Amino acid sequence: MLAVLSPGQGSQKPGFLAPWLALPGAESRLRWWSVAAGVDLIHLGTEADAEEIKDTARTQPLLVAAALLAAAHLPMTGVDLVAGHSVGELGAAALAGVLTPESAVTLAGLRGREMAAACALEPTGMSAVLGGDADTVVAAIEEAKLYPANRNGAGQIVAAGALDALAQLAPDGARVRPLPVAGAFHTPYMSPAEAALAAVADGVTTSDPARTLLSNLDGTAVGDGREMLGRLVRQVTAPVRWDLCMRTLRDLGVTAIIELPPAGTLAGLVKRELKGDGAPEILTLNTPDDLPAARDLVARHGTAQ
16 A cells, blocks of 8 residues: 655755756646645756745745646655645645645645745744654643644654744653744634635535545545635634554555655655554655656555556
């Protein structure tokens, strides 16, 4: 059983899309998606520096477009399951057939702009809490009037909220590392962005997923396209439960995983969480040179038709 994963914000690297532009149709597809997203995806993926692509309004559509661009060169009919982390869920929803690629990129552009605007309203941020007992860490986060915004498994929980409270956070047995992000994503601070997405959701056409599609809200498979769109809207203020998504990967018996570009972050989390006997074979798809190995993995592990 084979899963394809779409990464979220923070995984981007300067120039990571450059090798993909050599593939037939890639440049024209990115130009069309740039119109939908309201940003120059070709510039952002090839020439922009790290500071420019750190901007939430630019990063989010760039990541969704990158995942879809690479997946277009995979035999997706052999893929059993898809999932994405945070904004990567929009890419996963398109790969499952819930959204069109154009709708996914358009929503990513809107999501990025509105979340960036929400970040500007109050001084907030996020910090990774590494190690420690998970329940103890979450209790410390909540006691500090912060939110456990990402529960990534493998000893990593991300706290989010007011900057002064983050500076005081010190859970027993854990290290706290501030993250270079603009604000408190996946918390009530993003309510204006959720409202903006909800306002356009009724006009978005959806289909039921053609393959298993996991939700960040609770790690479950969602079989209804309208429900998934509603979850994508709510996800802006709700915690990312990537730990539960990985639990579902294990429970379903996933034997192989491909992470779409810019790949590495989710592969690392899966390697640390799903180890030992039965650990899935993992491939990070970062350049077109990785496509033959990725296609071979689909052929050996995929079962969906």
